[in-house]
Amino acid sequence: MRSHQFVSCFAISSVLALSGLATADTFELIGGGSFSGKLLNDRNAEIWRIETTDGIEIELPKNKFSSKSTRIGDREKQYIESVAAKDDSIEAHREAVKECIANNQKLLADAHYERIVELDPADKQSWAALGYRPDKYGNWLHGDRIQKSLGLVKKYEARGWTTPQARAIVEVEQKQKLAKVEINKKIERELKNLGNPKTGRQATEFLRNLNDPLAIDLIVSKLKKELDQGRNGEFYMQVLEQMPGTTASASLIDLAMNSTNQTIVDRSIELLMRTEQSQELAILAFLSALGSKEVKTKDRAGSNLNGIADARCIYQLINTLQSTIVRTQAVGQTNTVTNDGGVSASTPSVITTKTPYNHEPILATLTQLTGENFGFDKQKWRQWYAEKFADTNLDLRRDW
Numbered sequence: 001m002r003s004h005q006f007v008s009c010f011a012i013s014s015v016l017a018l019s020g021l022a023t024a025d026t027f028e029l030i031g032g033g034s035f036s037g038k039l040l041n042d043r044n045a046e047i048w049r050i051e052t053t054d055g056i057e058i059e060l061p062k063n064k065f066s067s068k069s070t071r072i073g074d075r076e077k078q079y080i081e082s083v084a085a086k087d088d089s090i091e092a093h094r095e096a097v098k099e100c101i102a103n104n105q106k107l108l109a110d111a112h113y114e115r116i117v118e119l120d121p122a123d124k125q126s127w128a129a130l131g132y133r134p135d136k137y138g139n140w141l142h143g144d145r146i147q148k149s150l151g152l153v154k155k156y157e158a159r160g161w162t163t164p165q166a167r168a169i170v171e172v173e174q175k176q177k178l179a180k181v182e183i184n185k186k187i188e189r190e191l192k193n194l195g196n197p198k199t200g201r202q203a204t205e206f207l208r209n210l211n212d213p214l215a216i217d218l219i220v221s222k223l224k225k226e227l228d229q230g231r232n233g234e235f236y237m238q239v240l241e242q243m244p245g246t247t248a249s250a251s252l253i254d255l256a257m258n259s260t261n262q263t264i265v266d267r268s269i270e271l272l273m274r275t276e277q278s279q280e281l282a283i284l285a286f287l288s289a290l291g292s293k294e295v296k297t298k299d300r301a302g303s304n305l306n307g308i309a310d311a312r313c314i315y316q317l318i319n320t321l322q323s324t325i326v327r328t329q330a331v332g333q334t335n336t337v338t339n340d341g342g343v344s345a346s347t348p349s350v351i352t353t354k355t356p357y358n359h360e361p362i363l364a365t366l367t368q369l370t371g372e373n374f375g376f377d378k379q380k381w382r383q384w385y386a387e388k389f390a391d392t393n394l395d396l397r398r399d400w
Helices: 002-017 074-084 090-102 106-119 124-129 143-149 164-193 200-208 213-228 234-241 249-258 262-272 276-289 295-307 311-319 360-370 378-388
Strands: 025-028 034-039 047-052 057-061 132-134 140-142 322-331 335-337 343-345 349-358
Touching: 057 164, 074 090, 090 106, 106 124, 124 132, 132 143, 140 143, 164 200, 164 213, 213 234, 213 249, 234 262, 249 262, 249 276, 249 295, 262 276, 262 295, 276 295, 276 311, 295 311, 295 322, 295 360, 311 360, 311 378
Parallel strands: none
Antiparallel strands: 025 034, 034 047, 047 057, 132 140, 322 349, 335 343
């Protein structure tokens, strides 16, 4: 009789009142891990909207989930059959907790923990499992209440608590990731449609008007692939030109600094010069590259600045006219026959050589920018700069 009462009063009422718990889907992720929740949209959609059992709504691509993800029903039946055979004792509820946790039925497990603390209010393990913490007076307060009183919110797609601002940032980043996946899929699809007589016109129109910054990474990767194949990449450069504001500036700077195709380099610098903001970003990037330890990077940066008539670059160009190339060479042990017929062995050593390197592209940029040419004589350049630009008391003895 006691077992029957427990089933009717607790198990069945729990399943009905907490139907969202017992009837939650199980979502298994590819690579490991799973969680319970409710699918809010069509199971055939490419992006699944899921409300987890913790009440957090997330969106993830369908292909992130294993085919083993299960629908509702099986675990519900298993739970009802198992709990029907148990009585209303602490031991029975502990056993039910273990079964629920094994079946990823966390909230049902919590319901059994709640019954345990009703039967034994001193059970610290169950209070802790429910998220309660004892205060200094011995009262149990729920951790959620404590965190909320501190102005915190639950983390997005993770356990724990954080500030509303930090959660908002993560939410935006996640939405951007999903939006990026979608726009990239559409671009790939439209690129394939270009050669199709039925869909070619629509694909051309889409790509001609594409100005979504989320597409930049894909466009740049395709541009570089084309260049590696010996093609000119003009189509993808045109798409980069369509991007709004300074959103493509970082990619254009990268192309200007690293592309081996001079046409692409020149075009990138030209596009960077379109607005004051993108020009400032380019100047800062190229000036920063002048401080590189790589002579080729310095040469490229100096050459790129040739297309930017900005007097603020002059002094740093002067200071990087020359570099020192340091080379080390290991000298192994050598054996020498002595006068008495013996053998003398030398000690292995390392020889270091320092060779001055003149940056011709930097000198060319300086000459173009100033109309002067003092070769690689830094001291003359500095003297000229002091007379031309410095206000007073410029210390020309500094050797940068």
